[in-house]
Amino acid sequence: MLTRQDCEARDRADPLAPLREQFVLPEGVIYLDGNSLGVLPRATPARIREVVECEWGQDLIRSWNTAGWIHLPHRVGAKIARLVGAEAGELTAADSTSVNLYKVLVAASRLAQADAPERRVILSERSNFPTDLYIAQSVAQELGWALELVEADEIEARLGPDVAVLMLTHVNYRTGRMHDMAVLTRRAHEAGALAIWDLAHSAGAVPVDLKGCDADFAIGCGYKYLNGGPGAPAFVWVHPRHADRFWQPLAGWMGHASPFEFTPDYKPAAGIARYLCGTPPILSMAALECGVDTVLAAEPLGGMAALREKSLALTQLFMDLVEERCAGHGLALVSPREDALRGSQVCLTREEGGYAIVQALIARGVIGDFRAGDARMPDILRFGFTPLYCRHVDVWDAVEHLRAVLESGEWRRPEFNQRHAVT
Amino acid sequence: MLTRQDCEARDRADPLAPLREQFVLPEGVIYLDGNSLGVLPRATPARIREVVECEWGQDLIRSWNTAGWIHLPHRVGAKIARLVGAEAGELTAADSTSVNLYKVLVAASRLAQADAPERRVILSERSNFPTDLYIAQSVAQELGWALELVEADEIEARLGPDVAVLMLTHVNYRTGRMHDMAVLTRRAHEAGALAIWDLAHSAGAVPVDLKGCDADFAIGCGYKYLNGGPGAPAFVWVHPRHADRFWQPLAGWMGHASPFEFTPDYKPAAGIARYLCGTPPILSMAALECGVDTVLAAEPLGGMAALREKSLALTQLFMDLVEERCAGHGLALVSPREDALRGSQVCLTREEGGYAIVQALIARGVIGDFRAGDARMPDILRFGFTPLYCRHVDVWDAVEHLRAVLESGEWRRPEFNQRHAVT
Numbered sequence: 127m128l129t130r131q132d133c134e135a136r137d138r139a140d141p142l143a144p145l146r147e148q149f150v151l152p153e154g155v156i157y158l159d160g161n162s163l164g165v166l167p168r169a170t171p172a173r174i175r176e177v178v179e180c181e182w183g184q185d186l187i188r189s190w191n192t193a194g195w196i197h198l199p200h201r202v203g204a205k206i207a208r209l210v211g212a213e214a215g216e217l218t219a220a221d222s223t224s225v226n227l228y229k230v231l232v233a234a235s236r237l238a239q240a241d242a243p244e245r246r247v248i249l250s251e252r253s254n255f256p257t258d259l260y261i262a263q264s265v266a267q268e269l270g271w272a273l274e275l276v277e278a279d280e281i282e283a284r285l286g287p288d289v290a291v292l293m294l295t296h297v298n299y300r301t302g303r304m305h306d307m308a309v310l311t312r313r314a315h316e317a318g319a320l321a322i323w324d325l326a327h328s329a330g331a332v333p334v335d336l337k338g339c340d341a342d343f344a345i346g347c348g349y350k351y352l353n354g355g356p357g358a359p360a361f362v363w364v365h366p367r368h369a370d371r372f373w374q375p376l377a378g379w380m381g382h383a384s385p386f387e388f389t390p391d392y393k394p395a396a397g398i399a400r401y402l403c404g405t406p407p408i409l410s411m412a413a414l415e416c417g418v419d420t421v422l423a424a425e426p427l428g429g430m431a432a433l434r435e436k437s438l439a440l441t442q443l444f445m446d447l448v449e450e451r452c453a454g455h456g457l458a459l460v461s462p463r464e465d466a467l468r469g470s471q472v473c474l475t476r477e478e479g480g481y482a483i484v485q486a487l488i489a490r491g492v493i494g495d496f497r498a499g500d501a502r503m504p505d506i507l508r509f510g511f512t513p514l515y516c517r518h519v520d521v522w523d524a525v526e527h528l529r530a531v532l533e534s535g536e537w538r539r540p541e542f543n544q545r546h547a548v549t
Numbered sequence: 550m551l552t553r554q555d556c557e558a559r560d561r562a563d564p565l566a567p568l569r570e571q572f573v574l575p576e577g578v579i580y581l582d583g584n585s586l587g588v589l590p591r592a593t594p595a596r597i598r599e600v601v602e603c604e605w606g607q608d609l610i611r612s613w614n615t616a617g618w619i620h621l622p623h624r625v626g627a628k629i630a631r632l633v634g635a636e637a638g639e640l641t642a643a644d645s646t647s648v649n650l651y652k653v654l655v656a657a658s659r660l661a662q663a664d665a666p667e668r669r670v671i672l673s674e675r676s677n678f679p680t681d682l683y684i685a686q687s688v689a690q691e692l693g694w695a696l697e698l699v700e701a702d703e704i705e706a707r708l709g710p711d712v713a714v715l716m717l718t719h720v721n722y723r724t725g726r727m728h729d730m731a732v733l734t735r736r737a738h739e740a741g742a743l744a745i746w747d748l749a750h751s752a753g754a755v756p757v758d759l760k761g762c763d764a765d766f767a768i769g770c771g772y773k774y775l776n777g778g779p780g781a782p783a784f785v786w787v788h789p790r791h792a793d794r795f796w797q798p799l800a801g802w803m804g805h806a807s808p809f810e811f812t813p814d815y816k817p818a819a820g821i822a823r824y825l826c827g828t829p830p831i832l833s834m835a836a837l838e839c840g841v842d843t844v845l846a847a848e849p850l851g852g853m854a855a856l857r858e859k860s861l862a863l864t865q866l867f868m869d870l871v872e873e874r875c876a877g878h879g880l881a882l883v884s885p886r887e888d889a890l891r892g893s894q895v896c897l898t899r900e901e902g903g904y905a906i907v908q909a910l911i912a913r914g915v916i917g918d919f920r921a922g923d924a925r926m927p928d929i930l931r932f933g934f935t936p937l938y939c940r941h942v943d944v945w946d947a948v949e950h951l952r953a954v955l956e957s958g959e960w961r962r963p964e965f966n967q968r969h970a971v972t
Contacts, residue, residue, distance in 0.1 A: 150606045159610045166606035174601055174832070175594065182779055183573045183589035187582045187916060195779060222827025224801030225648060252813060257802035257827065260815035264800040268691075275813065349828070356605055356618060356831035377687040378647030379680035388920060390675060390698065392683035404645025404680065405772070407833035408779035409597065493610060497811060 128447065133518035141427055142436050146515045148420045149353075156520045156527075158494045161299075161327055161471050161510030164353030170416040177412045198411050199359075199380075199402060205418045206352070206361050209430060210325060210344065211335030217363040218398045219414060220406065221376075223326055223347045224257045226362040229374035229401055230343035231265045231293065233364070234320045236372045238290035242318060245290035246271040249319070251278055253503060255299045258324055262293055278303065281310065285317035292319050296334065297327035297469030300497055300506050302441075302461040304332065304469045308339040315340065326350060329361070330421045331437065331470040331512070333430040336363060343368070351470070351512060353417030358410055362401045369397045378403035420514060436513035437470040440521055444472050444509065447525040455532040460506060471510040480505035485542035486531040492524045551870065556941035564850055565859050569938045571843045572776075579943045579950075581917045584722075584750055584894050584933030587776030593839040600835045621834050622782075622803075622825060628841045629775070629784050632853060633748060633767065634758030639786055641821045642837060643829065644799075646749055646770045646783040647680045652797035652824055653766035653785060654688045654716065657743045659795045661713035665741060668713035669694040672742070674701055676926060678722045681747055685716055701726065704733065708740035715742050719757065720750035720892030723920055723929050725864075725884040727755065727892045731762040738763065749773060752784070753844045754860065754893040754935070756853040759786060766791070774893070774935060776840030781833055785824045792820045801826035843937060859936035860893040863944055867895050867932065870948040878955040883929060894933040903928035908965035909954045915947045 137143055150166040151157065157165055181189040190196050204214035220226060231248070238245050248262050252275040259275070266273040276284050278298075285292065292314040297304045311321040320342040328334050330351030336344050342365050348358030373394045379385045380402035383393045394400035424433050445459060460473040476483065484496040484507055497506040509524070531537050560566055573589040574580065580588055604612040613619050627637035643649060654671070661668050671685050675698040682698070689696040699707050701721075708715065715737040720727045734744040743765040751757050753774030759767050765788050771781030796817045802808045803825035806816045817823035847856050868882060883896040899906065907919040907930055920929040932947070954960050 150602075152607045152609070155609075157609060163605075163610045165609065166601065171598065171601050171606075174597060178589065178594050178597055178778070178836070179573075182586075183594075184575045186575070186578075186580060186588065187586045187918070188911070189779070221644065221648065222801065222829075224803075224827035225644065225799060228799055228826075256805070256808075256811045256813060259813050260800045260802060260805065263815050264796065264798050268798060355601070356612070357828040357834070359830065360827070373687065375687050375691060376648060376651055377683045378645065379683060380647075382679070382683065385679075388679045389923075390679060390682050392686050403651075404647035404783070405780040406645075407782065407830045409832045409836055410830035411780070413601070413832055488611075495610070500812075 127450065130519065130522045133443070133522040136518040140436065142424065142432060142513060143517070145424060145427070146517070148423060149515045151515060154491045156492045156524050158492065158509040158511065158516070158524060160512035161331070161350050161508070162495055163349055163356060164351060164417060164512065165515060167353055167416045167420045169419065170355065170413050173412055173416050174409060177409060195408050198408065198415070199406050200399070202411060202415045202418060203361060203398070205415070205422060206329065207363070209334070209421055210329055210346070210363065211337050212363050213337070216366060216369070216398055217361055218401060219348065219359045219361045219411060220402050221360060223324070223345055223360040224261055225376065226345040226360050227258055227261045227324065228265065229376055230322055230345060230362060230364065231262060231291065232375045233368070233372050234291045234322055234343055235265060235269055235271070237320060237368060242290065245288055245318065247289045248273045248291045248293055249281065249284055249289045250275055250293045251281065251295070251298070252276060253298060253300050254295050255324065255326065258293065258295060278305070282313050285313055285319060287318065289317060289319045291322060293322040295324040295326060297332065299327055300473065300503065302469045302471040302473050304467055307334070307341065311339045311341050327469055327471070333434050341365065348414045348417065351421070352414065353420050354414035355410065355417065358414040358417065359406065362398070364398055364401060366397070374401055376403040380404060380406070424514065433513045437511055438465050440511040440513060440516055440518065441468060441470065441472050443518060443521045444511065444525065447522065448474065448528065451525055452529050452532060460504065470512065471508060474507040475504040476507065479537050480507050481545070482537040482542040483507060483531055486537040487527055489542070490527045490531070492527045550873065553942065553945045556866070556945040559941040563859065563941070565847065565855060565936060568847060568850070569940070571846060572938045574938060577914045579915045579947050581915065581932040581934065581939070581947060583935035584754070584773050584931070585918055586772055586779060587774060587840060587935065588938060590776055590839045590843045592842065593778065593836050596835055596839050597832060600832060618831050621831065621838070622829050623822070625834060625838045625841060626784060626821070628838070628845060629752065630786070632757070632844060633752055633769070633786065634760050635786050636760070639789060639792070639821055640784055641824060642771065642782045642784045642834060643825050644783060646747070646768055647684055648799065649768040649783050649785040650681055650684045650747065651688065652799055653745055653768060653787065654685060654714065655798045656787070656791070656795050657714045657745055657766055658688060658692055658694070660743060660791060665713065668711055668741065670712045671696045671714045671716055672704065672707055672712045673698055673716045674704065674718070674721070675699060676721060676723050677718050678747065678749065681716065681718060701728070705736050708736055708742060710741065712740060712742045714745060716745040718747040718749060720755065722750055723896065723926065725892045725894040725896050727890055730757070730764065734762045734764050750892055750894070756857050764788065771837045771840065774844070775837065776843050777837035778833065778840065781837040781840065782829065785821070787821055787824060789820070797824055799826040803827060803829070847937065856936045860934055861888050863934040863936060863939055863941065864891060864893065864895050866941060866944045867934065867948065870945065871897065871951065874948055875952050875955060883927065893935065894931060897930040898927040899930065902960050903930050904968070905960040905965040906930060906954055909960040910950055912965070913950045913954070915950045
């Protein structure tokens with residue numbers, strides 16, 4: 127049987143432990159929701175103050191040149207590229223994940239229309255994150271195409287001659303299940319389809335090798351494991367073999383070859399720059415850079431491989447402790463036990479009370495979240511483990527709180543059963 | 550002949566003068582570029598610190614509920630609505646101007662396809678802001694439509710039976726010329742076309758009455774006269790008669806009727822909320838709210854009508870003083886002399902040296918900007934007058950610097966003739 131002392135010993139032996147010092151962690155909080163909103167890096171407030179008070183306040187419009195605002199999307203993009211197996215100049219920070227998905231889906235559909243016009247299906251997973259499905263539904267409707275949704279284990283079989291694009295989220299937001307990007311991209315290509323990957327729950331959480339997997343397009347989120355702050359800009363990557371073939375439809379001035387020549391005709395910039403659209407939100411973009419820097423700080427300590435090792439240790443520990451210490455309380459594991467299939471989160475389910483249990487945990491300072499089920503999918507109690515700042519002892523304490531909430535029945539209190547707008 | 554003392558007297562008599570106290574104005578700078586990037590409101594740094602350090606840093610994910618992040622786009626939108634003749638609930642802050650233009654152009658084209666499928670032309674002005682033309686070009690290309698560009702005085706005559714959408718920027722970015730929104734919207738409707746207005750250089754600068762003019766769609770910019778900070782989110786307005794007829798194509802989760810039910814099918818929210826797409830950039834959105842508040846602070850003093858009166862006084866003064874004090878130096882006025890045709894900026898041109906003159910002025914602390922001409926359009930020396938913080942004495946001093954730059958010939962120095970990436 128594991129003890130809290132064992133967890134403390136693991137933290138003492140953890141070579142990544144110093145990375146936690148990069149963050150502001152509120153007193154009395156065990157934060158297991160970095161998969162939804164990453165915590166505040168210590169460097170961010172000073173950097174934002176500099177952007178607001180010096181660059182904007184004092185240097186004003188000149189900062190587009192003197193502070194390099196105009197290059198910020200590409201500078202941040204080049205840093206994110208290092209985390210996902212891409213090169214500088216292939217990836218840029220821009221807009222939201224949803225907007226970027228629209229860009230790459232339309233670009234992919236144009237490729238398909240040019241190269242294989244008989245293909246008119248976008249294939250995705252039924253439990254993909256809803257905004258991905260909404261955007262795909264919109265694009266399919268505009269094109270007169272179909273969006274087909276299947277279960278994870280039906281994907282390969284459904285890759286038929288009518289499929290133009292396989293659009294998947296690498297790590298499932300509900301279950302934490304991770305697809306094999308290399309295998310599914312290869313299967314898609316063998317079947318004549320293009321592969322778009324949403325890295326929302328992957329970037330900064332698990333190793334990703336976009337070039338090694340030969341993916342076609344990728345997008346991802348800045349405010350989860352990249353710690354970029356609420357609503358941070360997202361990112362978009364396009365394989366160089368496709369980048370120059372089409373303009374994406376949101377052909378705004380920042381994607382123009384010479385935005386400040388103000389020519390009336392759109393002439394797309396070379397490469398990924400044409401995936402920019404309007405003027406980037408500099409405050410949010412600067413905060414994103416600080417967040418990405420916290421992940422890059424792991425590079426001298428082994429980088430994403432070392433973070434992955436710790437992440438797996440944390441999620442394994444959580445699953446082991448829940449099984450051991452919360453047995454008999456009706457919890458079941460939704461996330462895969464097998465390491466290769468699991469992202470950096472663990473999802474539990476319970477026939478009843480999932481929402482209230484999460485609320486009771488939050489009241490105790492253990493912050494996870496809840497995702498309601500439906501006819502097809504169970505309720506989810508979701509716990510994200512960010513290896514940059516999560517400790518083994520946090521896992522122990524979180525499970526002890528979970529056990530206490532279940533044993534005491536405190537989750538049945540009325541205040542834990544009132545729904546909020548956002549959970 | 551006017552004197553500097555006359556200008557000082559006008560400032561003393563100016564009922565709007567106290568509004569200037571709302572802003573951080575760098576020492577030694579006369580800022581005539583608020584039409585490109587508004588100055589920093591004094592309230593912004595503290596508000597951003599609160600968002601970053603308290604709402605994000607301490608309350609983390611809970612702030613979507615407790616700090617009302619989820620309502621922020623609509624709260625800011627309702628404030629902007631008061632400045633442009635719209636109602637709360639009809640306008641929301643979101644994305645960039647370019648992205649919002651794409652949304653409303655596609656929505657307008659769908660209306661046209663449903664109601665008048667023979668109309669397949671988007672009509673705009675040749676000297677419209679380039680990103681508007683690029684987005685329209687992209688939409689026209691997707692639809693197999695044509696984008697037609699004419700001169701300002703040719704618009705009415707070109708409103709034929711093939712025109713689906715008239716897309717105009719209310720105040721021209723190059724010349725400061727302002728269209729008559731009421732007349733052109735009526736002409737468009739009489740000709741069977743829809744009217745989209747870009748308020749980038751209008752919102753917070755000149756009175757706008759979207760409902761009174763019966764406009765169909767409008768978009769606008771948050772970082773110019775609204776003082777929202779570099780790359781602040783933009784806004785989008787849709788007349789209620791159209792809002793529920795279609796989803797716009799960027800159908801992301803924030804525009805869903807129940808984003809946090811995570812249903813696989815897109816069900817658009819009622820009204821303007823369906824014009825949201827992804828997660829909003831909260832830091833930049835919070836700064837935008839501070840900026841909008843600086844304009845709303847004029848409401849007890851007469852609001853946009855009073856700001857307009859002062860703006861016209863400032864631009865008239867600038868034109869008068871340039872004519873009087875810079876005569877014989879080859880400057881010509883590009884902006885209209887007639888008040889009803891002029892926004893809140895004055896543009897000059899000169900056969901030679903426009904870029905260098907602007908650089909020499911910047912070196913003296915007088916910040917305007919330069920827009921290069923081409924075969925059709927002259928070079929522009931552009932000066933924006935934000936009535937919230939610009940004084941009559943600033944106008945006097947700016948013209949004196951301009952006179953000195955021209956008389957001394959200092960603009961011929963090599964350092965003023967080196968081009969930057971962004972001007």
